[in-house]
Amino acid sequence: xxxxxxxxxxxxxxxxxxxxxxxxxxxxxxxxxTLCHLEGVYDVGACRxxxxxxxxxxxxxxxxxxxxxxxxxxxxxxxxxxxxxxMILELLFAERNHVCAVCVAxxxxxxxxxxxRQGMDHVRYDYCFPKWDVDITHPLYGMDHNRCILCTRCVRxxxxxxxxxxxxxxxRGAKAQIITDLFQPWGxxxxxxxxGKCVMSCPTGALFYRGATVGEMERDRSKLEFIVTxxxxxxxxx
Amino acid sequence: xxxxxxATVWLGGCSGCHMSFxxxxxxxxxxxxxxxxxxxxxxxxxxxxxxxxxxxxxGAVCNEDHLEMVxxxxxxTKAIVAFGDCAVTGxxxxxxxxxxxxxxxxxxxxxxxxxADLNPQIPKEPGIVPPLLERVMPVHEVVHVDYYLxxxxxxxxxxxxxxxxxxxxxxxxxxxxDIKFG
Ligand code: SF4
Ligand code: SF4
Ligand code: FES
Numbered sequence: 001x002x003x004x005x006x007x008x009x010x011x012x013x014x015x016x017x018x019x020x021x022x023x024x025x026x027x028x029x030x031x032x033x034t035l036c037h038l039e040g041v042y043d044v045g046a047c048r049x050x051x052x053x054x055x056x057x058x059x060x061x062x063x064x065x066x067x068x069x070x071x072x073x074x075x076x077x078x079x080x081x082x083x084x085x086x087m088i089l090e091l092l093f094a095e096r097n098h099v100c101a102v103c104v105a106x107x108x109x110x111x112x113x114x115x116x117r118q119g120m121d122h123v124r125y126d127y128c129f130p131k132w133d134v135d136i137t138h139p140l141y142g143m144d145h146n147r148c149i150l151c152t153r154c155v156r157x158x159x160x161x162x163x164x165x166x167x168x169x170x171x172r173g174a175k176a177q178i179i180t181d182l183f184q185p186w187g188x189x190x191x192x193x194x195x196g197k198c199v200m201s202c203p204t205g206a207l208f209y210r211g212a213t214v215g216e217m218e219r220d221r222s223k224l225e226f227i228v229t230x231x232x233x234x235x236x237x238x
Numbered sequence: 239x240x241x242x243x244x245a246t247v248w249l250g251g252c253s254g255c256h257m258s259f260x261x262x263x264x265x266x267x268x269x270x271x272x273x274x275x276x277x278x279x280x281x282x283x284x285x286x287x288x289x290x291x292x293x294x295x296x297g298a299v300c301n302e303d304h305l306e307m308v309x310x311x312x313x314x315t316k317a318i319v320a321f322g323d324c325a326v327t328g329x330x331x332x333x334x335x336x337x338x339x340x341x342x343x344x345x346x347x348x349x350x351x352x353x354a355d356l357n358p359q360i361p362k363e364p365g366i367v368p369p370l371l372e373r374v375m376p377v378h379e380v381v382h383v384d385y386y387l388x389x390x391x392x393x394x395x396x397x398x399x400x401x402x403x404x405x406x407x408x409x410x411x412x413x414x415x416d417i418k419f420g
Contacts, residue, residue, distance in 0.1 A: 098327075099329055099330055099333060100420025101323055101330060102330060112420065115419070122320065122326050122378060122386045127332070129336050
């Protein structure tokens with residue numbers, strides 16, 4: 001594969017053709033804030049946290065779904081990008097009900113961590129306070145729609161790592177939600193294999209192991225990494 | 239420099255933020271020499287005074303007394319700090335907003351009628367028990383807030399960090415883990 005040469009934050013880097021800006025940046029030791037990106041499953045560009053500036057393009061583009069090209073000049077940190085990232089986080093908090101103090105993921109939540117890293121000390125928009133349910137029909141896991149940011153990580157691991165295809169997205173806009181099968185209670189799903197990969201993948205407190213209480217929901221991603229390594233290296237390396 | 243006139247106020251919160259304030263331990267002694275605590279749940283002053291330099295407001299705006307109080311505070315205070323998650327986000331106190339219109343009536347019914355073992359009745363004493371607002375609001379939804387001190391409760395060292403910046407005459411600015419919710 002041909003290599004492409006580009007500039008990221010003033011640094012000359014080279015990346016394989018077809019690589020994303022996110023991959024090229026990470027190889028060059030530049031970390032970008034991400035939420036919907038999960039190592040091992042394909043990217044969808046759902047959260048827009050990884051937006052970057054590309055010289056000559058007026059639009060901001062997500063680093064996780066934009067491929068590198070020859071001579072590209074990328075900026076990953078600027079006042080404008082900071083503002084947008086903070087705004088996106090505030091909108092995520094305003095859209096559903098995030099009460100960190102009583103959340104299973106408190107202290108282990110990627111949304112919460114990003115919020116303080118990006119300097120979000122309050123939310124400027126009015127909270128929507130929508131009414132959402134918690135599905136605890138599954139014997140092992142629960143789904144709290146109040147905490148879901150619709151990153152679709154759970155859907156992607158369910159379809160493309162487990163191959164079960166249980167998790168899906170239904171509805172549009174503010175009414176969009178994660179469903180199981182054809183909108184059944186999770187506990188009644190015929191396709192769910194009880195593997196728990198969706199729970200491992202979730203960045204927030206939306207998917208949890210039943211029995212976990214406030215702040216207890218620590219995720220073990222090693223199982224996902226194990227499978228991803230096996231797929232990429234064709235070897236089972238624990 | 240004149241002594242800083244500081245107040246702390248307890249609105250719709252569990253008093254945990256004030257407990258955390260008391261957790262400042264020996265820093266309280268230092269603070270007592272540098273500021274004048276002009277109004278607080280731990281000071282016996284009934285009326286919120288004029289010319290307050292800095293106030294820490296714990297709790298969300300949940301009832302009519304709170305609403306009146308925050309407006310009074312804004313008129314009489316130079317800088318407002320939203321103190322703790324309830325003041326900053328509404329937090330647990332605002333969960334009732336999810337029940338939509340009529341949530342005030344349904345939470346009262348649940349708490350004082352359905353869950354009561356003895357004498358089920360909704361407390362009602364005009365002029366004494368303030369009516370609940372239809373919607374719980376974080377402080378900045380009602381009046382302008384100058385600084386934010388999140389946390390449920392904000393740990394004592396976080397409160398100290400902010401107060402030290404104020405005492406040093408700087409614009410308080412917390413960052414990183416010091417602005418973590420929850
Ligand atoms: S999911 Fe994360 S941000 Fe949302 S309430 Fe839980 S800890 Fe807070
Ligand atoms: S449940 Fe979790 S993983 Fe699935 S879309 Fe919501 S936040 Fe993302
Ligand atoms: S990580 Fe790139 S859009 Fe979510």
